[in-house]
Amino acid sequence: MASSSPSTTMLKPLITICGTTGVGKSKLAIDLAVHLAKKQFGPQGWRGARVINADSMQVYKGLDVITNKVPVAEMEGVDHLLMGFKYPGEQYIVGEWVEDSLKLIHEMHQKKEIPIVVGGTSYWIQHLIFPNRLSKTTEAPQSSDSPWDPELQAAIGALPENLRSIFENLPKEPPSAKIEPDAAFQLHALLLLLDPPVGQRWHWKDTRKVLHSLSIIRSARRRASDIIAEQAADAGPSSQPRFRTLCFWLFAESSYLEPRLDARVDQMIDLGLLDEIKELRRIAELPEHAASSESGDSHNDYTLGIYQAIGYKEFHNYLSNPTDRAFNEAVERMKISTRQYAKKQISWIRNKLMPAVKDANSKEETVSLYLLDAAKVDERWADRVRAPAIEVTEKLLDGEPLPEPRSLSDVAAGLLNVSEKSSNPLDVLQARQKTQCDICTIQDDRPFMVETGPEWERHIHSRAHKRMSARLKRIQSGQQPYPRSQRETDNDTPS
Ligand SMILES: [Zn+2]
Structure with a gap:
């Protein structure tokens, strides 16, 4: 060492x-x-x-x-x-x-x-x-003319008709799991069939990520997990x-x-500091800058580079309306930031x-x-x-x-002792998979999912899980489950 x-x-x-x-x-x-x-x-x-x-x-x-x-x-x-x-x-x-x-x-x-x-x-x-x-995993690759990955193609061919049609017509915006749970669940089921490692990584309710992975698969004609594996290999072991x-x-x-x-x-x-911020505001208001901003509001559009420096945003209100109170608030906000x-x-x-x-x-x-x-x-x-x-x-x-x-x-x-996490994207993918808690899952097409590892440990020792477990045992032994109190259903129901 x-x-x-x-x-x-x-x-x-x-x-x-x-x-x-x-x-x-x-x-x-x-x-x-x-x-x-x-x-x-x-x-x-x-x-x-x-x-x-x-x-x-x-x-x-x-x-x-x-x-x-x-x-x-x-x-x-x-x-x-x-x-x-x-x-x-x-x-x-x-x-x-x-x-x-x-x-x-x-x-x-x-x-x-x-x-x-x-x-x-x-x-x-x-x-x-x-x-x-400088990873490109988060960007969907450009739509390609490259041939479909044969295994992926086979998996697509084997899809049930409804899922296949979803894959061919992916929604532009991810469905809300709350408002359209069926659509959210089907999208996730589709990803699980096409790319199991990535599917297991996302919760079915995390529709934005699920849809993003599916979009990558469709435009790259390869599995997202294969792309990640290749990038990991490029970066060297x-x-x-x-x-x-x-x-x-x-x-x-x-x-x-x-x-x-x-x-x-x-x-x-x-x-x-305030003189510098005033100068930055002046520059941001110059006509050529204002013209390049889409909304025409140059204060708010001038947000990149130096305009992200702590202090600029915090003193915005004070400089527009200089009162003692606004000043003190700005200082406090700057300290917090x-x-x-x-x-x-x-x-x-x-x-x-x-x-x-x-x-x-x-x-x-x-x-x-x-x-x-x-x-x-x-x-x-x-x-x-x-x-x-x-x-x-x-x-x-x-x-x-x-x-x-x-x-x-x-x-x-x-x-220097704390982090045992790996930065290898494949390891991260494996380490953070979601798994279904059968005990907390009431409805098969609304699975209750928890991340494996520490979160799973926490979950199986949680009150909510223990209560579901006790309830299940009573049902299995033919007893009536306890009536659930209003407070429980409000706060502790696994969602
Ligand atoms: Zn559970």
């Missing part, structure tokens, strides 16, 4: 730093870059580092406050690339960023420099580390990373982080990045994820963040065994 075998040392090094806003990611990137400039490291003579921005808001020019850019004065002469080069309203998507970053990383490697990728947009970082992960990657996750418990985030919002207002965003960032790392890292390391360790405890950053920065990051980085460049990530701190031990 902690060794670097010959083949991993062939991969060139990449350092990534992720985590929520307000934990010191930029500071760590600068500290590392300054340290790496001091001398040559390792037998290959790595020296120096440049920072590549991985924050989807910081790619925009100016607007330093709303995007939380590190002030130039604090950069200590370290180059920050892919930062501040797009105009408001310009879009810049993950695929473009990955391509631009790869070019820069290649240049740096040629010069024996270490690329340090830093930012809160974790999915950008994830797509940079792992190739072929463990989606081999592009680089020998060190991933530093700066983490602070919410009791430390939230007051810091609140203070940061107040500070942003002092630094001129900031905290929610921080939670989302953490859940991405735990639920997406960590499983992908785990998969990638199944054969040999190529991505090493270290959680650094960034609580109390003011007093503990040097020993809890800076020193361990430098130590791990030096070991990697020197080709020495790396420390076990969980050994770094108690917080690391707790958080």
Whole structure:
């Protein structure tokens, strides 16, 4: 686990730093870059580092406050690339960023420099580390002239007449399971016959997903599960990373982080946040922008890129009608949005990045994820963040065994242990299948379905299930089932 075998040392090094806003990611990137400039490291003579921005808001020019850019004065002469080069309203998507970053990383490697990728947009970082992960599973492929998959064709031929006619005339909009339960159930029955793994994945009431899978099958002329399997195979069994990657996750418990985030919002207002928002509003109202919006309401249509920055939407009402009350509400809303965003960032790392890292390391360790405890950053920065990051980085460049990530701190031990989920789409498909609870199913064409795994465990221990089970036993033994109270039928009936 902690060794670097010959083949991993062939991969060139990449350092990534992720985590929520307000934990010191930029500071760590600068500290590392300054340290790496001091001398040559390792037998290959790595020296120096440049920072590549991985924050989807910081790619925009100016607007330093709303995007939380590190002030130039604090950069200590370290180059920050892919930062501040797009105009408001310009879009810049993950695929473009990955391509631009790869070019820069290649240049740096040629010069024996270490690329340090830093930012809160974790999915950008994830797509940079792992190739072929820009999945197309959610899009229906273009209608093709390719021949039907023979097995699928046979399955279609064997469909009962009513289901076959549904398949040939798929509804444009998914039926509501509540209003049209028969239509919903038949759609699901059809998917189960044509593509069992995907059919078992969706609840029959989840008509949008069921219809989407059927649409994929019809336009691709193949099973959706075959397409997913093929994409998983393309990505490689463990989606081999592009680089020998060190991933530093700066983490602070919410009791430390939230007051810091609140203070940061107040500070942003002092630094001129409102002027930037006014400027963004002015740009959004320029005639060429208004003309490009369909509804003509440029405020609401200008919603992409920098216009998604936290603060813009929150201060909308206040700037239209500036009262003290509106101001206080806006500040409060901005603080709430900031905290929610921080939670989302953490859940991405735990639920997406960590499983992908785990998969990638199944054969040999190529991505090493270290959680650094960034609580109390003011007093503990040097020993809890800076020193361990430098130590791990030096070991990697020197080709020495790396420390076990969980050994770094108690917080690391707790958080790096949680996710046993796989990110392989096929595994996800298998792991999250729905199964019918025969006990709770009253009517065969309205099956009561539960996801296998923890949800199933919860369900069979639930009051609702136990009550249905007891009721069934009484019926089977010839007794009258208990009359069901009004409250039960209102609240606890399995639906
Ligand atoms: Zn049940």
